[in-house]
Amino acid sequence: REFDQYLKQNDKPVLVIDHHETSDGLGDVELIDTTAAASALIIFDLLKYADWKVSQRIAQALFVAVATDTGWFQFSNTDSRVYRSCAELIDIGANPAEIYHNLYQKFSFERFKLMARMLDTLELHLDGRFATQHLLQQDFEQAGATYKDTENLIDECRRIGTVEAAALFVELKDGRVRCSLRSTGAIDVRKIAQKFGGGGHKMAAGAHLPGPLEKAKELIKTEVKKQFEQLEA
Amino acid sequence: REFDQYLKQNDKPVLVIDHHETSDGLGDVELIDTTAAASALIIFDLLKYADWKVSQRIAQALFVAVATDTGWFQFSNTDSRVYRSCAELIDIGANPAEIYHNLYQKFSFERFKLMARMLDTLELHLDGRFATQHLLQQDFEQAGATYKDTENLIDECRRIGTVEAAALFVELKDGRVRCSLRSTGAIDVRKIAQKFGGGGHKMAAGAHLPGPLEKAKELIKTEVKKQFEQLEA
Structure with a gap:
């Protein structure tokens, strides 16, 4: 938002390049292509069209952007x-x-141990369609890991063939429970997150819930179950 | 080898397509391109060159071959x-x-649980360069998994930034220990496997060792250590 402010107050022309629909009116020129899997693809085409030199460093950066998106x-x-x-x-x-290697094979031993602990808590519900996992304060301590080390760990359980939605519950120091939600597309996890004051996207969302863990799990499971039932109705 | 026999006895001309060096003389015509990452790339180029129709099914099959190789x-x-x-x-x-999805996201819950158990046994040795993991008979029983479920699990620990070699020890019913070895290229794990009557490639090999587990682990660790020391010498 600070960057928004900066752009609005600046009197230089602004070019917006995006692969999402935009409606914030920030750009004097807006180069939007919603068919592009990544904005980097639009930038690459622009560079080629303008006949500007694409250096090895630029190529690496664009590749990273396309690969991660x-x-x-x-x-x-x-x-x-x-x-x-x-x-x-x-x-x-x-x-x-x-x-x-730089993107995906730089786990610390601590993060790896945290992942192992998380995977060990995996439970399947609703005929294997919904997976839950959790991490308690003691797991972070014993693995020597931090909250940051949980990044993307929720996606590990996508490897189970039956899983269409997943939740990771992380016990916070203040007793609340942070819940991250993922969907493969069948259900809308943003709707669930919003119910508890959170937000996100249809396929990735999150919210903070009151503890303890088991209570938080039940709250989320109930909502996930409702959505699966609506799908079948 | 049965296929070798069949090809040799057959009086039809044989075309060999490979991206490895071949010296078995099986082919009447040998189309070898060792610069190709997969044989499927050579096949694809041949189909295009011959102007043969590449159907969607063929395209899928070739994509699978390139992706896995x-x-x-x-x-x-x-x-x-x-x-x-x-x-x-x-x-x-x-x-x-x-x-x-079909290649990598069809884990059964049993295989996933087996993986979680294996990851929980991960130890780092030699300044984090060598990772060991193991699975005991009871792990298979408790996860409801079979030996086949161990496939590729050893590669999980490649995500740890420091790991240059890895070993997975699987306790067999007859008391022996199956050891799978991986290297990121620094050391030659085939040499280690061969020492114990096994075999494989420089970066992926395996052998059967006498039990118990701790003894087998020590035997392999000693050999891995020797090779790292030779590298530094």
């Missing part, structure tokens, strides 16, 4: 434009193996 | 040819998100 080429937004642009970026000097 | 576009063999060919295969009808 497509979940390393696995999300449903991954089309041939993604692969074709990445081929060009590699020819310029982007190094996929190195980028993959 | 490159560890889903992350291994060091992943060059621009890989991405460019995959872009073309997507245009023909291959669906990356669907293929990813």
